[in-house]
Amino acid sequence: MGTTGRSTLTSKWIKTKVLMKSSEISPLIPETVRFGRENLKTMLQKYGMVYIKPERGTYGNGVMRAETDRESGRTLYQYQSGTKLKKMTDFEAFYQSLKKQTRSRSYLIQKGIVLLKHKDRRFDLRVMVQLSPKGKWETTGMIGRVAQSGKIVTNYHNGGKPTSIEKLLSPHMDTAKQAYLIHRLKKLGEDIGRFYHKKNLGFKQLGVDVGLDRTLTPWIIEVNTNPDPYIFNQLKDKSMYRKVMSYRRALKKRKA
Ligand SMILES: Nc1ncnc2c1ncn2[C@@H]1O[C@H](COP(=O)(O)OP(=O)(O)O)[C@@H](O)[C@H]1O
Ligand SMILES: [Mg+2]
Structure with a gap:
């Protein structure tokens, strides 16, 4: 891979293999x-x-x-x-x-991660990480996705329902644990961004799919390099959506 890398990468195998080299991140990657x-x-x-x-x-x-x-x-x-x-x-x-x-x-x-459920449907989380206008990796959004009844995938394009993190986490933990987990997810996203950067992959935005099991371990299911920002527009509260879109516009300008 060149020094500037490339901004997107489709192979889950290569993206996983690179992250496995980080001793901090690799324990959170399911084999x-x-x-x-x-x-x-x-x-x-x-x-x-x-x-x-x-x-x-x-x-x-x-x-x-x-x-x-x-x-x-x-x-x-x-x-x-x-x-x-x-x-x-x-x-x-x-x-x-x-x-x-x-x-x-x-x-x-x-x-396989035995995903936590919301009203008997599996859910996972999407952590959005973007290069800030100042060139720092920053977690700009977090959202949950609830699978359709009986389905094994939570993807929006597969019938998954975007839902606020708080709504999904509250039945499983108290507010102190929620705050801790959200803090941990934010840092995890930024660690992943920085690590890929160090490996000279030129990603600019990442959408990390995170699965939680009953121990509340944030398992990294996959990292998307061309993440859908519009999923955040599904939330009633538009503050995350606005932030994600403003960072996206800044990135586009920088490229031009
Ligand atoms: N190892 C796993 N354990 C539990 N659920 C998983 C696992 N891998 C994938 N899934 C579920 O399937 C969905 C799609 O898998 P993913 O690896 O993200 O591929 P895609 O590129 O199609 O989104 C995930 O969002 C998650 O709900
Ligand atoms: Mg995915």
Whole structure:
């Protein structure tokens, strides 16, 4: 990669591998490997539940959730794609069925995070990080996204509902814990921005997808380099939306 880098990067594999080099950030990245028979076996043994997704995907398209279970002494395999669920008892048949879904595209397997739920729907968070007009990485917005009932992805373009963070967090923790978590997310976003910068990737804006499990660990699910700012316009309070858009305009001017 050149010294100026490039402002966007689609490969989730490369973006993950770079972040793994940071000893501060890497503990928050769910283990990620390439899709294949042996990796699938090992990851399921290790985690019981994994997400399988295109290396270069968007909008939650092609994302699957696979898990193993034991039922009356034997292992059961199942996966969900969209709202369809498939169950199998034979690992090879299971692997072949998943492989067919990938249609020979490059796919990744990632440790599955058991996402917190809001009214029985999974949710995750989007942390928006932008280079400020002064050239400093700054977290400019945070929003939650609630999956459609029964769905495994929270993406707006997949029916996910943008929701304020406070509304989603309050049922799970008191206000002191919320404040601490929000502070931690803000710093995490900026740490990620600075680290990529140090590695000479010329990103200017990042949208970090963060999943919370019951321990409230902020797991980094993926980092988007061309994040949608308009999701923030879905909130009643327009202050974040205005800030995100003003930083965006400043970045555009700088480029010109
Ligand atoms: N490892 C994971 N654990 C839990 N949920 C995940 C995981 N990976 C993806 N998801 C869910 O699927 C959504 C889409 O996955 P993501 O990796 O962000 O790909 P995309 O580029 O399609 O947005 C995430 O926002 C999250 O809701
Ligand atoms: Mg995403």
